[in-house]
Amino acid sequence: xxxxxLKSGSNLEKVLVAGHFAFTGECGPPKGANVExxxxxxxxxxxxxxxxxxxxxxxxxxxxxxVAASAIMVGDGIEPNYQMVCRDRNRLAMMADxxxxxxxxxxxMLCLSGDHQHFGNHPQSKNVYDIDSIQLIAMTKLMRDEGxxxxxxxxxxxxxxxxxxxSNPFGDPYEFRVHRLANKIDAGTDFIQTQCIYNMPRFxxxxxxxxxxxxxxxxxxxxxxxxxxxxxxxxxxxxxVPGMDVPEELxxxxxxxxxxxQAAEGxxxxxxxxxxxxxxxxxxxxxxxxxxxxxKVPEIAEMAKVLPRPxxx
Amino acid sequence: xxxxxxxxxxxxxxxxxxxEKVLLVGCKGCVTVCNVGGRKEVEVLGAAxxxxxxxxxxxxxxxxxxxxxxxxxxxxxxxxxIHDQYDGILSMACGVGPQFLSEAYPNQKFYPxxxxxxxxxxxxxxxxxxxxxxxxxxxxxKYDGLCPIARCSKSIxxxxxxxxxxxxxxxxxxxxxxxxxIVRKKMEQGRLEDLRIIRENKDWRTARDGGPRKSIRExxxx
Amino acid sequence: MSEQFExxxxxxxxxxxxxxxxxxxxxxxxxxxxxxxxxxxPCSGRVDIIHMMKALEEGADGIYVAG
Numbered sequence: 001x002x003x004x005x006l007k008s009g010s011n012l013e014k015v016l017v018a019g020h021f022a023f024t025g026e027c028g029p030p031k032g033a034n035v036e037x038x039x040x041x042x043x044x045x046x047x048x049x050x051x052x053x054x055x056x057x058x059x060x061x062x063x064x065x066x067v068a069a070s071a072i073m074v075g076d077g078i079e080p081n082y083q084m085v086c087r088d089r090n091r092l093a094m095m096a097d098x099x100x101x102x103x104x105x106x107x108x109m110l111c112l113s114g115d116h117q118h119f120g121n122h123p124q125s126k127n128v129y130d131i132d133s134i135q136l137i138a139m140t141k142l143m144r145d146e147g148x149x150x151x152x153x154x155x156x157x158x159x160x161x162x163x164x165x166x167s168n169p170f171g172d173p174y175e176f177r178v179h180r181l182a183n184k185i186d187a188g189t190d191f192i193q194t195q196c197i198y199n200m201p202r203f204x205x206x207x208x209x210x211x212x213x214x215x216x217x218x219x220x221x222x223x224x225x226x227x228x229x230x231x232x233x234x235x236x237x238x239x240x241v242p243g244m245d246v247p248e249e250l251x252x253x254x255x256x257x258x259x260x261x262q263a264a265e266g267x268x269x270x271x272x273x274x275x276x277x278x279x280x281x282x283x284x285x286x287x288x289x290x291x292x293x294x295x296k297v298p299e300i301a302e303m304a305k306v307l308p309r310p311x312x313x
Numbered sequence: 314x315x316x317x318x319x320x321x322x323x324x325x326x327x328x329x330x331x332x333e334k335v336l337l338v339g340c341k342g343c344v345t346v347c348n349v350g351g352r353k354e355v356e357v358l359g360a361a362x363x364x365x366x367x368x369x370x371x372x373x374x375x376x377x378x379x380x381x382x383x384x385x386x387x388x389x390x391x392x393x394x395i396h397d398q399y400d401g402i403l404s405m406a407c408g409v410g411p412q413f414l415s416e417a418y419p420n421q422k423f424y425p426x427x428x429x430x431x432x433x434x435x436x437x438x439x440x441x442x443x444x445x446x447x448x449x450x451x452x453x454x455k456y457d458g459l460c461p462i463a464r465c466s467k468s469i470x471x472x473x474x475x476x477x478x479x480x481x482x483x484x485x486x487x488x489x490x491x492x493x494x495i496v497r498k499k500m501e502q503g504r505l506e507d508l509r510i511i512r513e514n515k516d517w518r519t520a521r522d523g524g525p526r527k528s529i530r531e532x533x534x535x
Numbered sequence: 536m537s538e539q540f541e542x543x544x545x546x547x548x549x550x551x552x553x554x555x556x557x558x559x560x561x562x563x564x565x566x567x568x569x570x571x572x573x574x575x576x577p578c579s580g581r582v583d584i585i586h587m588m589k590a591l592e593e594g595a596d597g598i599y600v601a602g
Contacts, residue, residue, distance in 0.1 A: 116476070127467065130514075132469035138511055173497055173500070183508075353585060356588070363592055
């Protein structure tokens with residue numbers, strides 16, 4: 001721990017430690033070296049969120065590296081949450097990137113398995129999976145807290161990362177999901193950002209289990225929210241996105257909103273969700289994944305009454 | 314056993330397009346059991362190649378033989394007397410066959426007619442599934458007799474990942490999520506605590522990642 | 536082309552039914568085309584891909600399996 005009692009001193013960590021309801025955003029790097037496009041996307045999030053997730057070749061589609069995009073954001077005064085997947089790099093590259101990311105001023109990191117490359121635009125790739133997401137959490141913690149590499153050698157200046165992980169409360173087998181969350185906490189994750197939530201009853205149940213098991217005492221859980229742009233998007237996600245649980249009622253509700261009003265209805269549902277998460281026991285914040293809809297974040301943040309965001313000197 | 318698929322006829326024809334006299338060598342090992350490179354498959358491929366070449370107006374002399382195993386030098390001797398009578402030799406064994414043959418007969422050219430896929434077994438007649446990745450450090454006992462290294466698309470040691478749905482892998486509905494099966498089995502047996510262990514990073518040196526492998530049994534060496 | 540194409544057909548016939556029927560047809564003095572060559576097999580289940588391949592390789596244009 002740092003002298004101030006914080007593990008990383010990141011803005012996100014300060015928000016959570018101070019007991020504020022966290023609000024994080026997400027930004028996918030461009031499919032190219034288009035820095036201007038990246039800036040345009042994350043500028044919508046400035047002042048609206050505590051930290052911005054920078055995805056790592058999301059859905060296995062090649063993009064600007066998440067470490068580079070995160071570093072650009074650091075330079076621009078927006079705090080990134082640097083995502084790292086296990087699909088594309090072995091433990092050497094992972095450690096090197098963790099050290100590199102920290103050297104570039106990145107203080108939050110999200111450890112993920114990653115979508116299989118089968119989904120992406122280079123399905124011919126070799127998949128790496130040298131270690132899995134839980135082992136990545138443990139390795140990052142080891143480097144940060146013990147100042148050691150997995151081989152026992154010392155790390156010369158440990159990377160003080162605020163370590164995050166994902167959790168899918170809706171994947172199968174449902175009963176086991178909370179135990180896998182517990183594994184991630186045992187491995188050393190400081191915070192969790194969940195998969196997009198649409199099935200609220202099931203999520204309530206999941207959170208109750210997490211609270212009962214004492215997991216919310218050990219780690220901050222941020223509920224994942226992705227506003228639906230249309231009923232078509234909802235149907236697509238229900239059908240094609242792995243591990244996604246989109247109830248039929250939501251699709252019906254969006255369809256019922258009528259033409260031209262489905263996006264507004266989608267945002268309305270997201271805002272209702274955020275309002276409920278604020279009150280839900282064990283939920284420490286919301287992670288808003290407005291996919292290719294970054295410009296809507298200010299509106300959603302406003303409607304959800306999560307502004308202004310806390311600041312620290 | 315080693316499971317393989319035959320290459321498309323066109324690809325094999327392309328390999329031997331300049332040849333007039335070819336030998337096709339089958340193998341009575343694994344590829345016979347998985348119905349891809351045994352005596353019968355040799356006959357079928359041989360006939361298909363001869364018919365195709367006849368159709369092209371360039372008939373070929375294609376002889377057939379099937380030996381005990383192509384992965385044992387002593388059986389390769391079965392073609393010593395005839396190997397140099399051909400323009401090229403097609404092997405109908407796994408990837409080991411053409412290599413052992415090339416090593417035994419350095420002056421001859423050998424071509425694979427099958428694509429070697431995995432170590433597995435038949436789950437029903439005509440269906441074979443992968444079971445072993447040959448990682449060199451078996452840990453099946455930790456997962457109730459089911460191997461996540463070979464059978465999880467991501468080889469993860471703490472599954473299932475977020476992409477598991479209804480017992481199927483995110484990669485394809487045709488792939489069983491082995492982690493779903495492992496977890497269900499543990500839950501049924503009331504031994505979920507077995508899956509609450511954070512496992513050490515796998516040492517891949519015993520797998521192919523450590524370089525080509527050798528197995529030496531001193532007591533058997535001459 | 537003045538000559539009409541006449542395919543050569545190899546008929547694999549089961550000893551107990553199709554071949555027996557062929558025999559019966561013969562004793563009834565019924566004709567069948569001369570371009571059909573009949574091969575008796577102990578059972579049509581015995582006919583394998585390789586039998587068809589061999590026939591095709593030797594010049595057959597088509598195969599019957601009757602049983």
